[in-house]
Amino acid sequence: MDKSYLAYPNRAYGQDHEFYDWRMAKDRPSLAWENGAKVAICFIIPLEFFPLNPSGTPFKHPGAMVTPYPDLRHFTVRDYGNRIGVYRILDTLKAANISATFAVNGEIAKRYPPLLNFIRNAGHEVAAHGLSTDAIHHEALTPTDENSLIENTLYCFDTKPDGWMSPARNQSSRTIDLLTDHEMHYCLDWEADSVPVATKGGLTLIPNSYELSDFTLLHMRKQGEEAWLKQMKSSIDLLIEEHSRFGSQMLGLTLTPYVIGQPFRIWALRELLSHINVTEGVEAFTAGEIDKKFRSQK
Amino acid sequence: MKADPNLYDYWPYAGRPKIEWPGGKKLAFWIAPNIEFYEFMPPSNPQRSPWPNAIPNVQQYSQRDFGNRVGHLRLMELLDRHNLRGSVSLNVALCDHHPEIIEDCVKRDWEFFSHGIYNTRYSYGLSPEQEQAVLDDSIKTVEKASGQRIRGYLAPALTHTEDTLDLIAENDFWYSCDLFQDDQPQPLKTKTGKLVSMPYSLEVNDVITYSVNGWDPDRYTDILKRHFDQLLLEGEKSGTVMCIPLHAYLVSQPNRLKVFEEALKHICSHQDDVWFATGKEIAEYFRNNYWDQSLADIKARGVVSGGTGFNHG
Numbered sequence: 001m002d003k004s005y006l007a008y009p010n011r012a013y014g015q016d017h018e019f020y021d022w023r024m025a026k027d028r029p030s031l032a033w034e035n036g037a038k039v040a041i042c043f044i045i046p047l048e049f050f051p052l053n054p055s056g057t058p059f060k061h062p063g064a065m066v067t068p069y070p071d072l073r074h075f076t077v078r079d080y081g082n083r084i085g086v087y088r089i090l091d092t093l094k095a096a097n098i099s100a101t102f103a104v105n106g107e108i109a110k111r112y113p114p115l116l117n118f119i120r121n122a123g124h125e126v127a128a129h130g131l132s133t134d135a136i137h138h139e140a141l142t143p144t145d146e147n148s149l150i151e152n153t154l155y156c157f158d159t160k161p162d163g164w165m166s167p168a169r170n171q172s173s174r175t176i177d178l179l180t181d182h183e184m185h186y187c188l189d190w191e192a193d194s195v196p197v198a199t200k201g202g203l204t205l206i207p208n209s210y211e212l213s214d215f216t217l218l219h220m221r222k223q224g225e226e227a228w229l230k231q232m233k234s235s236i237d238l239l240i241e242e243h244s245r246f247g248s249q250m251l252g253l254t255l256t257p258y259v260i261g262q263p264f265r266i267w268a269l270r271e272l273l274s275h276i277n278v279t280e281g282v283e284a285f286t287a288g289e290i291d292k293k294f295r296s297q298k
Numbered sequence: 299m300k301a302d303p304n305l306y307d308y309w310p311y312a313g314r315p316k317i318e319w320p321g322g323k324k325l326a327f328w329i330a331p332n333i334e335f336y337e338f339m340p341p342s343n344p345q346r347s348p349w350p351n352a353i354p355n356v357q358q359y360s361q362r363d364f365g366n367r368v369g370h371l372r373l374m375e376l377l378d379r380h381n382l383r384g385s386v387s388l389n390v391a392l393c394d395h396h397p398e399i400i401e402d403c404v405k406r407d408w409e410f411f412s413h414g415i416y417n418t419r420y421s422y423g424l425s426p427e428q429e430q431a432v433l434d435d436s437i438k439t440v441e442k443a444s445g446q447r448i449r450g451y452l453a454p455a456l457t458h459t460e461d462t463l464d465l466i467a468e469n470d471f472w473y474s475c476d477l478f479q480d481d482q483p484q485p486l487k488t489k490t491g492k493l494v495s496m497p498y499s500l501e502v503n504d505v506i507t508y509s510v511n512g513w514d515p516d517r518y519t520d521i522l523k524r525h526f527d528q529l530l531l532e533g534e535k536s537g538t539v540m541c542i543p544l545h546a547y548l549v550s551q552p553n554r555l556k557v558f559e560e561a562l563k564h565i566c567s568h569q570d571d572v573w574f575a576t577g578k579e580i581a582e583y584f585r586n587n588y589w590d591q592s593l594a595d596i597k598a599r600g601v602v603s604g605g606t607g608f609n610h611g
Contacts, residue, residue, distance in 0.1 A: 051301035068345040068422050069299050070608075073456045076479040077500060083479055087311035088528075114310050114599050222511045262501055263481065263528035264521040 019176050019199045020192075030247025031195055031297055037283035038243040039236055040250040041276055042290055043100035044188055044208055045089060045257065046129055046165070047115070049107035050078045054134040061133040061168045062215065063258075078258050082112060085261020090122060092266060096273035100255070101287040103129035103165040103188060106156035116157075125286040127163030127188065128153050139172045147178055154182065163287050165189060169208070179203055186291040194239070194249040196294040204291045206252060213254035218265065225268035232272050240281050250290065305463055305477065305607040306484055306495060309596045317482065317537035317588050323573035324533030325526070326580045327565060330475070330498065330543045331373055332387040332413060333403070335395055336362045340418035346457070348418035361547050366392075369546025370399055372555055374406065380562050385577040387413040387452050387475070387543070390436045393443040400443045409576040410446055411475070412436035414454025421457040429461060433469050449578045452476060452498065460608040467491030473581035481529055481538045483584040485593055487606045492589065494581045496539070499525070503543040508554075515557035522561035530571060539580060 014022035033040045052075050054064045063078060065071040093100055102119050104126055109116055119126060130137070131153045137146055154160055164179050165188035179187055180201040190197065190205040197205040210216055212235060217223045232253065239249045255261075260269050276282050285293070319326045338359050340348040349355035377384060386403055388410050393400050403410070414421070415432060424432070433451075440448050451466045452475040463474055467488035474486065475498035486493045500506060502525050507518045522542065529538040542561075549558055565572065575583075584592075596602060603610065 052303055053299035053301050067457070070303060070458055070460060072303060072305075072458050072476055073478065073500070075303060076477040079479045083309060084311045084481055090312070112308050112310075112601060114308075114601060118310065118312060222513070224513075224517060262525070263532075264502065264525035266528055267524055 017173070020197050020205070021200075025194065025246050028195065028247070029297075031249075031294065033248050033283060033285070033293060035283055036281070038248055038281035039239040039283075040248065040290055041236075041282060041284040042206065042208075042250060042252045042287050043093075043098070043255055043284060044165070044252055044287065045086070045100055045102045045255045047082055047086060047102055047104045047108045047257065048078065048129065048167075049082075049105055049111065049132050050075060051107075051132060051134050056134075058136060058138045058140060059168075061136060062220075064133055081256065081258030081261055082108060082115065085257035085259075086115065087118075088261045088263075088266050089255055089257060089269065090118065090124075092269050092273060093124070094122060095270070096277055098273055098276070098284045099124050099286050099289075100284075101125045101127055101163065101188075103127045103163075104157075104161075105129040105132050105167065106153040107132040109156040125163070125288045126157070126159075126161050127165055127186075127287060128157065128161045128184075129165045130167035131156075133167050136168055136170050137166045137172050137175050138170060141172060143174055143178070146172060146174060147181075150178055150182055162186065162291070163188060163206075165208070176203060177201065186287055188252065188287060191252065194246075194251075196250070196290060198294075198298060204294055206287050206290055207250065208252035208254065212251065213256070214260045215254055215256045219256070219259045225265050229268045229271055233275055236276070236279065236282055243281070252287075300460075300608055300610070302610075303460075303607055304603060304605055304610055305486055305488075306479065307487070307596050307602045308599065309480070309484060309592075310599060314482070314536050315591050315595050316535065317584075319537045319573040319575075320583065321573065324537055324571045325530045326537060326539045326573045326575050327526075328385055328539070328541050328575055328577055328580060329377065329382055330387050330541055330577065331370065331377075331384045332543065332545045333370060333392055333399060334362065334365070334387075334389045334413065334417045334545070335392045337416050337418045340416065343420045343422055345422040346420055348420075365545065365547030365550065366396055366399060369550030371402065372550040373544065373546050374402055376555060376559060376562070378406070380566050382562070382566070382574060383408050383576060385409040385411060385450070387411060388440065389413050389415060389417050389454065390439040391415050393439050397443065404444050409450075409578050410440050410444055411448050411450030411452065411473075411577060412440065413452045417455050420455055421453050421459050421462060424459055426459075426461045426465065429459060429465050430469075433465060437469070449473060449581065450475060450496065463493060463607050464488050464490070467493040472585060473577055475541075475577070481532070481540075482536065483539060483580065483588070483592075484596075485589055489606050492585055494584050494589075496577055496581055497541060498543055499541040500543070501525075504545055504548045505543075508548045515554045518554070519557050519561045523564045526561075526565050530568065533571070541577075
């Protein structure tokens with residue numbers, strides 16, 4: 001190996017990047033959510049267009065096409081989420097009177113305006129989720145090209161969203177600065193803490209859990225709905241228990257329309273929402289609401 | 299290569315006009331035993347090898363053969379007990395290899411639809427003329443073996459070309475099981491014909507639950523019941539469709555069949571609300587009664603795109 005391989009130019013106290021400072025949970029000021037909530041839940045619902053001919057650059061997006069072209073099987077199973085599954089989730093949220101954040105990619109916004117209108121009219125929030133699942137932000141993009149990806153995404157929405165989630169939650173080392181330049185308020189890619197983290201440029205990083213996502217547990221790890229539900233409830237229990245030490249924390253939970261929106265799975269979401277509604281100290285907020293409460297307490 | 303197959307238009311689930319199945323039923327239920335022949339020494343398709351690891355593949359081949367020698371009859375007798383007729387997803391070469399199985403289906407008045415010639419011959423790379431030959435072969439072979447004119451198609455091993463759906467529509471097929479975007483039928487955008495996208499419920503297909511997801515029999519029965527309960531509930535607003543796609547080499551294994559029967563008992567206990575039908579019967583009813591209504595509603599949503607499948611107009 002070249003000798004540079006054993007050189008460590010960023011080896012110093014704290015983070016090895018400039019976006020935010022190092023701080024342990026025990027050292028942070030206690031946050032207060034509304035209604036005395038000890039735990040805030042933020043439901044994040046990705047609405048994704050998966051092209052039939054993905055380039056797969058620099059990697060294949062989770063959920064992208066699998067078999068040789070034309071992979072009608074995976075294209076239509078994903079599209080099921082945008083046609084059927086999402087409405088099943090919307091019905092369930094409505095019955096529980098809970099608002100959520102829908103991370104919508106530009107292609108979906110362009111193609112399916114009735115879906116966007118339905119979401120907004122039901123009182124939910126829309127965040128931008130990149131251009132499509134085949135427009136991944138990564139280090140090899142030039143800053144100009146990455147900036148165009150963001151511009152072209154925002155151009156697909158008639159009302160500019162305040163929030164951003166990158167396709168596959170992948171970023172380049174420039175993405176945060178570009179999002180800040182575009183005056184985005186919050187970002188759903190990072191999950192470095194169990195409370196929001198402010199970047200030095202003023203972007204709020206709202207934690208979004210990979211390990212608790214329905215896509216991870218039910219789809220990738222193929223666990224059952226009972227196991228998913230139990231893990232959601234025990235996560236809430238743990239954060240309630242920690243409240244006296246660490247103050248109010250939050251859980252960012254992904255609900256994927258083509259996963260939890262399946263007919264045989266939706267019961268588990270119904271149960272989770274009613275658990276949240278009957279459990280004292282737990283409140284569900286949108287990412288935008290969390291961002292505002294967080295900013296007002298900084 | 300196209301980003302969007304453009305085979306159907308966006309149709310949001312909320313607010314669709316009501317579908318009522320015959321007798322005011324809320325859910326159309328059909329069951330699709332796949333009766334397949336996998337070749338011992340198939341030729342390789344450049345885009346996909348017919349067997350994992352190597353050709354031949356004795357374990358996999360012989361497990362499929364178990365399905366044909368043992369499994370189908372077990373499943374047929376189970377469906378007999380519950381008064382259910384199958385809609386057979388058929389690799390039509392099976393008519394030549396194992397006509398006894400076809401006779402068992404004909405005796406029971408089961409429906410056949412084509413699932414290609416062999417499950418080891420894929421559609422990738424076929425010219426339109428070659429795909430037409432597969433359809434001609436399918437129609438003639440099943441007609442000769444059973445007297446039935448097939449009306450449904452599920453491409454072999456779910457492999458397609460850009461022409462597949464146009465070709466089956468042109469050949470007066472009534473329904474395709476190839477698309478999984480919905481729990482209700484929908485008109486497809488083919489150049490000619492009147493082709494219905496028939497819900498084939500891939501997520502509760504035993505290949506997905508057993509072979510892909512590795513779930514146990516109790517979980518399979520549990521999800522079938524829940525899937526049914528949810529679609530029955532929604533069928534109150536507008537009729538839904540549930541299919542159970544099955545493979546005897548999986549579901550008829552001795553560790554699975556009895557547990558599977560519990561799901562059938564549950565479904566069959568809802569005789570008042572459920573239309574027990576075949577794929578063709580559902581497609582025909584939809585074509586005759588709900589084709590125009592569905593197209594009008596899709597159009598009214600304001601997001602129809604022009605053209606037909608793979609042609610964006």
